[in-house]
Amino acid sequence: MNSIYPKKPDTKDIILLLFLLFSLTSSLYADSQAPQENSSQLKINKWTLFNSNDEQIRIDTAVELLKNPGTQARGVLLEALSSTDNIAAQSSVCKAIIRFRSLSQLISDRGDFMDPLMNIIKGQNAEVANLAAQASLIFTYREVKDHLEEIIRTSSLPAAAKKNAIYAFQIRPDKETILLLITLLDSEDSVVVSAASDALQEWMPGTKDKQEWRRIRRDIERGRVDIIRERLLSQQDKISLYNDEVTKWQKRYLTALDNTYQATTDDSARAKFVSENLTFEHSSVRLWAIEKINMWQKSGKPLPLDVLQKPLILLVSDPNPMVRLAAAKLLGLLTNINSADALLAQLKTETNADVKTEILVAMGHVCNFALSPGAEVKIDPQVRIEALNIAAEFFKDTNPVTAAEVIRNLLLQDGLEASQVKPYFELIAASYRQTKEEQKKARLIEEMARLCGNDSFYKTIAGEVFKDIFLGAIDDKNDQIATPAATGLLRIDRAGAFEILKSKGFTSHSSSKIRDELIAVAGQIGTQQDLDWLGTLVTTATSDDERQHAADAMMNIFQYCKTDVLVSWAQQLSNQAKLKKDEFLLARARILFETAEKKAEAEQDVNTLTSLRRTLAEHYAASSLYGLATKYYGMLLLVATDPNEKEQLTAKLLDVNLRAGQTESAKQLLANVLLSSDIGPDAEISKVLDRYFSEKQEKEVAKQILLALSTIKVPVNAPRPLWSSRLDSWQKLLKAVPAESNAPSDQNSRKASVNN
Secondary structure, eight states, X not given: OOOSSOOOOOHHHHHHHHHHHHHHHHHTTSSSHHHHHHHHHXXXXXXXXXXXSOHHHHHHHHHHHHHOOSHHHHHHHHHHHHOTTOHHHHXXXXXXXXXXXXXXXXXXXXXXXXXXXXXHHHSSOXXXXXXXXXXXXXXXXXXXXXXXXXXXXXXXXXXXXXXXXXXXXXXXXXXXXXXXXXXXXXXXXXXXXXXXXXXXXXXXXXXXXXXXXXXXXXXXXXXXXXXXHHHHHHHHHHHHHHHHHHHHHHHHHHHHHHHHHHHOOXXXXXXXXXXXXXXXXXXXXXXHHHHHHHHHHHTTOOOOHHHHHHHHHHGGGOSSHHHHHHHHHHHHHOTTSOOHHHHHHHHXXXXXXXXXXXXXXXXXXXXXXXXXXXXXXXXXXXXXXXXHHHHHHHHXXXXXXXXXXXXXXXXXXXXXXXXXHHHHHXXXXXXXXXXXXXXXXXXXXXXXXXXXSTTOTTHHHHHHHXXXXXXXXXXXXXXXXXXHHHHHHHHHOHHHHHHHHHHTTGGGOSOHHHHHHHHHHHHHHOOGGGXXXXXXXXXXXXXXXXXXXXXXXXHHHHTTSOHHHHHHHHHXXXXXXHHHXXXXXXXXXXXXXXXXXXXXXXXXXXXXXXXXXXHHHHHHHHTTOHHHHXXXXXXXXXXXXXXXXXXXXXXXXXXXXXXXXXXXHHHHHHHHHHHHOOOOTTSHHHHHHHHHHHHOSOHHHHHHHHHHHTTOOOOTTSOOHHHHHHHHHHHHHHTOOOOOOOSOTTSOOOOOOOOO
């Protein structure tokens, strides 16, 4: 059986080829240069066509011979077509002729190829016969009709030849073709009928009997059926089915890749697996590998760049635009990979608008990282300049937002003179002024504001160029424009912009971002005059974050205020907290009270400190924070000198001790009083105990406290009958059993029982 591959040249063939090459080289110096050259070149072409192992070289050689109108060149082609023992040469010539299908007029004397092609169609090799059938498309339907019909009618020819001839009809885009195929359904040769029926299915799929085909023939002859349209629809259906099948297999393969990837736990092995698939022949697999690197990078685990870097960078120039796009996006994230040169090279030749934009964006990120202080990745400074120039061109291509973003990234770091930088800022400003679309204006002014930030080396130049734009834009009705304008203005001149924005009422602006900006600035440079609007936000803001920020700003300002201001605000917040039952305000009031106390202590202002501690004690008692109240009432009692004041403070301290559950403290306080005087029913302390035992709902707790108080020892030489009487009355109130008396020894023990 004949092979479609060329025979392997033996030693004699190689010697002959070398001799021919030597002759060709020598002929360059011969007197009869042209004839000798043509003859030698033909010999080389013939040897190549019949013996080369590279199919593309054989086809290219045949094309060159087709272009040659000489009889010798034509003879080589006809010999190859007739060479039944060299299928490779036959196929190559057929494929070369196929290239001229739509330019058949360029082939001189094309009729020379009719018989050789028909002879191949008569052969048994269906693969080469199909190529010959496609090559026969250089002839018109009428030119080949008789030749092909003769093959079909000749009974002595094999069935394969008849099928080949019908295929040659089938692939022709002529109305006459389908009419002929329908006629062949009436043939007495079953092979012809079957082949014609199959061919018709390629034109108009669906099972159809002879009667239906005859009806279709009549419709075609009357012009009722556009047969070319039917053919196109049929092919589209086939392509759709084929694409669906390919998609299914792609999904299966990618699923298998995922399974293998997940099953590989060693990072080195995983990286090698991904790297291998970055160079896979199908783009869907390369995209899969890029996505895996993207996921790896997002996971926070270190990427093995030594394995992945080189194949990933190569994908920037991949033939598939989707792969180039995905690679550019990923390299824009992997700024520690030095991909700047590859990105720039592709950027200069890229024709796909989306890919070009993404490459430029990636270049901005990569250059920004490489130019930042301490970066290990280094780039040629000229790369930055070229990228800037290309970004500038994007303003002309109605893509100013991308241009501005890239310019910002390229100009965040040092390395250029002011005269080099300013024109790019002016391009952004000019684009903003010319743009009518609000969304684009918002994006552009965001980039301008960012160029004025602390991380921007050229922020001073940016401020000079953009300040007027910011001043005009802060009053824009669109918050997306006004907000970055306010931010930019504050970054240029914080104090001046702060006053301008406050004077325009921006402290209550509808944009929460603008309010946040002003709150942040107030926390840094705000004064006592800013406390009012900050306090309003603290008490009225619906956002917890805004309340928190406003409260923090106030605390920063309070550091520079006098104690009385702190106390006043603490009381305001405390009152608001009670009114609204707001724990947030209550906590801030408490912090403010304590801050005021520390400030008064530091200033050694005794009067203010005493007044403040009284306020704190009353505040904590009223807020049911009895533990803190006892602390401050205790402090006040220690420094009190007026007897009436001491009595009042003692009573209040006892009250908060009881309510705080500090029984021992209350007991000790009463014992100290009893050392110096008796406690009658009119004493403030007695009134506190009356209220406590009358109001206390938990009677058992009250009984325990009363029993503890009854154990207080009074002086032996100074009995306290009033106190004993008070204990009796409270025992009756609570129906409590008294503890063993700790009264003086000359008194009767009080062991009377009371009814429970």
